[in-house]
Amino acid sequence: MLNKPLTMSVVGHTNTGKTSFLRTLLKDPHFGEVSARPSTTREVIRAQLIAETEIIAELFDTPGLEDSQALYLHLQDYITLENKHNGPAVLQLFLGSQEAKIDFEQEAKVIRQLLNSDLALFVIDTRTPVLEKYLDELAILRMAAKPIIPVLNFINKESELLPWQTALARVNLHNSVLFDTQSTSLAHETRLLEQCIAAMPIARDSLVRLLKAREKQEVFKNTAAIHLLAELLVDVSTYQVAVDASNESEVMQAQLKFKNLVIDAENQCLQGILAVFGFELGDARLEQLPITQGSWHQHSFDTKAWQNLGIEASTGIVAGGTVGAGIDLLTGGLSLGAGTLIGALVGGVYQGSKKISRQLQAKLTGKVLMQADSQVLEMILKRQLLLIKALIIRGHAAIEPVHLELTNAFTVNQAIKKQLKSISQETSWSRILVGSINNSERADFIKTLGLKLEKLLTASVLP
Amino acid sequence: MGTQQFKQKFLKLWQIELVRCYEHDHKPPNVSTIAPNQTNSQKPLDTQLHERALVLIKYYKLDTALSKSIASLKLMLLLVFTFALIFGVGLAKAVDNSATRELSLPGVLLALLGFHLLMYFIWLASFFVRPKQSGISSNIIKQGMQxxxxxxxxxxxTQSLLHTLSHYQLGKLLAACITHTYWFLLLFSSSLMLSLLFLFQSYTFTWETTVLDLPVMNHLSELLGSSLSWLGVNLPDVTALQAAEPNIQAKVGRWLIVMLVVYGCGIRLITGLISASVLATRVQNLEVDKTQPGLSNLIPLLLRGAAQTIDKDSSVNKQTEQPNQPNLGLGDYWLELEHAQNLSEQLAEQAITRYKALGVIATLTDLERLTDQFNMQPAASILITIDNQLTPDRGNLRLIHGLLPLTAHLHCYLIHPQGNFTESWLAVINQLISEHATKSTIRLTLAEYDHVK
Known part of the structure; x- marks a missing residue:
């Protein structure tokens, strides 16, 4: 069993996505510097892979190899009869030379680090053809006599992997791992770590622990994001405001305030979801999302925004721009007949008639009740769920902006709609105006709703 | 788990919750306060969250409010327990309200243990019911603290304390500990007071009835007596009690005190200790619920390990040799950089018409071959087509640089209109132009802007 962290050097040609690869593995979009310019990484940077509290592996991001042809030729000068079968000795001789300090400073850093590591992860940009210089790189790296795991990066449907796999097989490297830092999944990481176990069986136990911790983290992210959404849905569907029905301007103002508070709550949830997936506000990768400074461009009361998500506005809501769109006005039981009225008085004491009793109370006090329309809830649900889905299937390292299509990709089933409707009169459950609520029934409801949302999401993420 | 450990663990949960509640209404000002301990990622997440909470409690100036609230809670508990002791004394004195010092045994028993047992069974029943709203005890805590x-x-x-209690389902257990302690103290002081009364005053116990006959009363007394027979303490029968013999009265008095100690203090003490140990075990196994809004967003930040630079960039200024580019040359040639490129038909035709193809330049050997070829007679111009889907590097730049002494004009052509590395190539070739030549001797063309001519 390995009693120290496994050391892995991430090596490869310049601009093959070594730092991006590390970002993905470390789940840290801020690690190192990533750009399309060559030689972005000029130093060796150490990072750690941690499972719970244990440092499982130390990863070393190295500068890109740039001048391998010249270096390969140069290294021939150090081969003597004594060391011709001792690659590490040849490399050590080179590291002691003046050339390693000046002409091949960058490559020397890679070699020095590789000699001090347990294994090398050789990152290959599969979008490029197999050039001789890459084979020279491999030849140099193989001189270090360390296990090498080729990581075929930037794979997509069009990637031609065969030339690379053939070239690698020719130098006895059959254990390549497919990886895409732009859009990764736990399965990619699992395959990579399995190859690491195959190359370093001594580190099996610790790498298995790392895998388990990774699985736990993935589950956590999804659960936490869903939990945020479930909390928001409960907060909005139970948010109710009563205003004086006789004062029209007061009603208008209250509607506006109602709207703004719901919009704020949704944006707060949005920021929470982004943060759960490791994004911060102002992140350049969020610039293509319909989001600015942590707020959705189109608010959830905008009937035009509903259309994209396949949400039909009810007949009462025709003017999308009006203040009242998306707000259900409960007119205080004005239409209630005498029978219902008596029923309400009798039944007001039990849970089932909460709605009528509240309306009755509003009628008696001359108030109008406001609550979010079911369309607003559906809008909130679908939009956030689409975002979570987009974030789940996306790698941490991707430098391209997050892509999100707000389309009618989710069908919110009746069970969820009914469930949300069933709590509309639990007005004490909404945290929109109160910071914290201690209500076990609410907590149980959020748990159940969360499970349903998770099911809906899983069904859409899985192929 | 000791009391101290329990307190510390509970306090940790409370402090984390306090910051979460506060940040719900007041946004944290910047990232450094969101995750001040990013360098400690090998510590457990709960520890990191607690350390963060400790920093932020001071930052948000919540520390005074927290310590005052803890003091208030302690004071409230002290008051409650003091009242328990006073009520206990009061209960014992209430038994002694008869001027004749004649005490009805069933009446005294009912007064001393009746209400306590009733409440005990209500508590037992309530344990199987989950309250929908926050319970009475949390309202008392809330009102008291306010x-x-x-x-x-x-x-x-207050909000965070109540949330911690309800979210981690500790409220009922804590309330159980407090109520059992309350009753224990009350019954303990009662039994103590009663012992003192019985020690220094003479009482006569009676067992009176209007409706029951003697066999029924005997049966009842046997039942009562058997409740302590396992301790060897027996209750005299009714006939003996009615005879009012002093030694029988003493026996009854002792029996009554033991009854109070066993079925009063004892029950409460044991249940209280069981509740306390269940509470301690639950708290010991508790982890912070990190899926809660306000905490879940911090986890990615806390999981990030600290990066450390191992081998720094020395920034050695590498002097490259200044190539002597000839002023004149003969012939126009075309080279493909690094690999045979798949040029568009139009481009290939233009190149072939205008230039003589020299193939691929990919290695230093290729450069040597070309150097030998043009050493004596440099070319008038060389067109080098560059695959800008590939990155520039020191190796391919070395090749381009090596061509400069071989031609009067070098024309770099980026073959892809939107290659992955177009910008990088523009930057490096423009640098080459500024360092080694004038714009007239090196030309850079992008596929979308110009032809190869």
Missing amino acids: FFNPNPKANYV
Whole structure:
């Protein structure tokens, strides 16, 4: 069993996505510097892979190899009869030379680090053809006599992997791992770590622990994001405001305030979801999302925004721009007949008639009740769920902006709609105006709703 | 788990919750306060969250409110337990309200243990019912804390305490510990007071009835007596009790005190200790619920390990040799950089018409071959087509650089209109132009702007 962290050097040609690869593995979009310019990484940077509290592996991001042809030729000068079968000795001789300090400073850093590591992860940009210089790189790296795991990066449907796999097989490297830092999944990481176990069986136990911790983290992210959404849905569907029905301007103002508070709550949830997936506000990768400074461009009361998500506005809501769109006005039981009225008085004491009793109370006090329309809830649900889905299937390292299509990709089933409707009169459950609520029934409801949302999401993420 | 450990663990949960509640209404000002301990990622997440909470409690100036609230809670508990002791004494004195010192045994038993047992069974029943709203005890805590510490920041402290108790399902157990301690103290002081009364005053116990006959009363007394027979303490029968013999009265008095100690203090003490140990075990196994809004967003930040630079860039200024580019040359040639490129038909035709193809330049050997070829007679111009889907590097730049002494004009052509590395190539070739030549001797063309001519 390995009693120290496994050391892995991430090596490869310049601009093959070594730092991006590390970002993905470390789940840290801020690690190192990533750009399309060559030689972005000029130093060796150490990072750690941690499972719970244990440092499982130390990863070393190295500068890109740039001048391998010249270096390969140069290294021939150090081969003597004594060391011709001792690659590490040849490399050590080179590291002691003046050339390693000046002409091949960058490559020397890679070699020095590789000699001090347990294994090398050789990152290959599969979008490029197999050039001789890459084979020279491999030849140099193989001189270090360390296990090498080729990581075929930037794979997509069009990637031609065969030339690379053939070239690698020719130098006895059959254990390549497919990886895409732009859009990764736990399965990619699992395959990579399995190859690491195959190359370093001594580190099996610790790498298995790392895998388990990774699985736990993935589950956590999804659960936490869903939990945020479930909390928001409960907060909005139970948010109710009563205003004086006789004062029209007061009603208008209250509607506006109602709207703004719901919009704020949704944006707060949005920021929470982004943060759960490791994004911060102002992140350049969020610039293509319909989001600015942590707020959705189109608010959830905008009937035009509903259309994209396949949400039909009810007949009462025709003017999308009006203040009242998306707000259900409960007119205080004005239409209630005498029978219902008596029923309400009798039944007001039990849970089932909460709605009528509240309306009755509003009628008696001359108030109008406001609550979010079911369309607003559906809008909130679908939009956030689409975002979570987009974030789940996306790698941490991707430098391209997050892509999100707000389309009618989710069908919110009746069970969820009914469930949300069933709590509309639990007005004490909404945290929109109160910071914290201690209500076990609410907590149980959020748990159940969360499970349903998770099911809906899983069904859409899985192929 | 010791009391101290329990307190510390509970306090940790409370402090984390306090910051979460406060940040719900007041956004944290910047990232450094969101995750001040990013360098400690090998510590457990709960520890990191607690360390963060400790920093932020001071930062948000919640520490005074928290310590005042803890003091208030302690004071409230002290008051409650003091009242228990006083009520206990009062209960014992209530038994002694008869001027004749004649005590009805069933009456005294009912007064001393009746209400306590009734409440005990209600508590037992309530244990199987989950309250929908926050319970009575949490309302008492809320009112009490607000009474002793009425300021807005203390509200967050109260809110977070109640949330911690309800979210981690500790409220019922804690309330059980407090109520059992309360009753234990009450019954303990009662039994103590009663012992003192019985020690220094003479009482006569009676067992009177209007409706029951003697066999029924005997049966009842046997039942009562058997409740302590396992301890070897027996209750004299009714006939003996009615005879009012002094030694029988003493026996009954002792029996009554033991009854109070066993079925009063004992029950409460044992149940209280069981509740306390269940509470301690639950708290010991508790982890912070990190899926809660306000905490889940911090986890990615806390999981990030600290990066450390191992081998720094020395920034050695590498002097490259200044190539002597000839002023004149003969012939126009075309080279493909690094690999045979798949040029568009139009481009290939233009190149072939205008230039003589020299193939691929990919290695230093290729450069040597070309150097030999043009050493004596440099070319008038060389067109080098560059695959800008590939990155520039020192190796391919070395090749381009090596061509400069071989031609009067070097024309670099980026073949892809939107290659992955177009910008990088523009940057490096423009640098080459500024360092080694004038714009007239090196030309850079992008596929979308121009032809190869």
